[in-house]
Amino acid sequence: MKIPTLSVMFARMPVTASMLAAVMMVIMPHLSQAAVFNPQTVTLDNGMQVVLVENHRAPVVTQMVWYKVGSADEQTGISGIAHFLEHLMFKGTNDIAPGDFSKIVARNGGNDNAFTTWDYTGYFQNIARDRLDLVMKMEADRMTNLQLSDDVVLPERDVIIEERRSRIDNNPGALLGEQMRAALYMAHPYGRSIIGWMNEMEQLSTKDALDFYHEWYAPNNAILVVAGDITMDELLPMAKKYYGVIPRGDVSTRHRVKEPVQHAPRKVTMRDPRVGQASMSRYYLAPSYNSENAADAAPLELLSEIIGSGTTSRFFKALVVDQSIASSVGTFYDPVAVDLASFGLYAVPRGDGELADLEKAVDDQIAKLKTDGVTEDELDRAKQKLLDSAVFARDSLSAGARVLGQSLAVGLTVDQVESWPDRISAVTVDQVNEAAKHVFNDKQSVTGWLMPPEGGPVSGSGPAIPLDSGGGVH
Structure with a gap:
């Protein structure tokens, strides 16, 4: 679970392609049965899972509640209701007036926020240890x-309509990325905009919100993750006192449409006067840790590191340094999902270079990769980089809560999170090369071109790179 794939941005505003800092503990390849966060977990009688990551460096805690529902679980015609309800959760109860939730947290020295993705919705507070009882209540x-x-x-x-206008409609990169996802997933709801389609958002009602709330928000569909200066002996009675008394709900079962076999590549071209620099991007359907061919997930994490992560990556060296055809290039991959994932790449031409030439150069690099494969040296360096990048995991109060919460919310287990270093260390060159051949399947791809208008960009416009909005909206 390479942590750039475990994206959560903590603000109730739409943000695309945001990525967390790496948060996995360093485990040398020769060690076995490696652990990452050493969490403790208990399930309450009403079905709510409680997870604790102890961190006693400071008298503070992070509380996160993750609901196993996101925009991909919405009924057709009410896109955006998951994100809308996330906003409405701050509008009060009989005991807390609308808008007072965050004010109370702030008055007690903490901060809070929430986020929505295709697969889950989360709420969190960072607070002093002695105020946990308050925010849990x-x-x-x-x-x-x-x-x-x-x-x-x-x-x-x-408010959410204005968010869509400001963060999506006024951002050509976000607009193209949204259109590309809609083309990538022909049937699966991962092609749906998380924030919602404007014409459907405008019709969302109080009844829609309450129906969604009663359908999905219940303790047996939620995970409580706490990280910080507290023990399970202290946490569990508190969790039982506040969450344990809530009755189980009659929660719906996720019904996801299976993506059909795809037979042809797709292309989306967009011109916009706000674009100052042309760019290209491409998404491929890819396996997740939960889908068919899940064994390819760890090799693909390493592949992304090898070919598209930073200035030492293979694609950067070839296209930016050696050929001077691109000014930037990179890849992204998120295998933490309920269903399928996507493997993406992007490139920006140098100067006034043509996108067609750049796309051909990218395709040549992909063809070379599929023919020649990666080397043992490249794989060893990628492994060490991924594992070493996790050294700061335990220095972060909330890193464990974020990674565990996201993973559990999509159906993974604590053991799968904890064994991540071992899985990365065990990947072979042959596995990476086979995974590359599988994922770079043009029939399961969408290529996007983002360009200025025919007459050139307007004054003050800049580059806009469409990226997969796996970070969700907030």
Whole structure:
């Protein structure tokens, strides 16, 4: 689980392609049964999973509640309702007035926020250890006692509509990325915009929000992850007191449409006066840790590191340094999902270079990779880089909570998180090369070109690179 794939941005505003810092502990390749966060976990009688990552360096804690529902679980015609409800969760209960939740957290020296992706919705607070009881009581209260009316819902609908305008509609890179995902997934709801399609957002109602809330928000569909200066002996009674008394809910089962076999590559071309520098990108369907061919996930994490991570990567050396045809190039891959994932790449031409020439150069590098493969030396360096990049994991208060919460919310296990270093260390050159041949399948791809208008960019416009919005909206 290379951590650039475990994306969570902590602000209730749409952000695309955001990535966390690396948060895995250093484990040398010869060690076996490696551990990462050494979490403790208990399941309450009502089905809510409680996970603790102890960190006693400072008297502070992070509380995160992850609901196993996201935009891919929405019914057709109400896209954006998962993200809309995330906003509305701050609109109050019988005990907390609308808008007071965050104010109370701030008055007690903490901060809080929330986020929505295709697969999960999360809420968190960072707070002093002796205030955990307070924020846990508040979080449990809104899990079951949210009060909504048109007076608070309809103005907030205007807020999310404005967010879409400012973060998506006014961002050509975000717009193209959204269109590319819609083309990549022909049937699966991962092709749906997380924030929602504008025409459907404008019709979202109080009833839609309450129906979604009652359908999905329940302790047996949630995970409590706490990290910081507390022990399980202290945490568990508190969790039982506030969350354990909430009855199990009649939660819906996720019904995801299976993506059909794809037979042809797709291309999306967009010109926009706000684009100052042309760019290209491409998404390929790829396996996740939960999908068919999940054995390719760890090799693909290493492949992405080898060919597209930073200035020492293979593609950067070839296209930027040696050929001078690109000014930047990179790859991205997120295998932590309920269903399929995507493997992406992007490139920006140098100067006034043509996108067609750049795309051909990228394709040549992919063909060379599929023919010649990666080397043992490249793989060893990628492994060490991934494992070494995790050295700061335990220095971060919330890193363990984020990684464990996201992984558990998509159906992975604590053991799968903890064994990540071993899986990375065990990957062979042959496995990486086979994974590369599988993923670089043009029939399962979408290529995007983002360009200025025919007459050239308007004054003040800049580069815009469409990236996969796996970071979700907030």
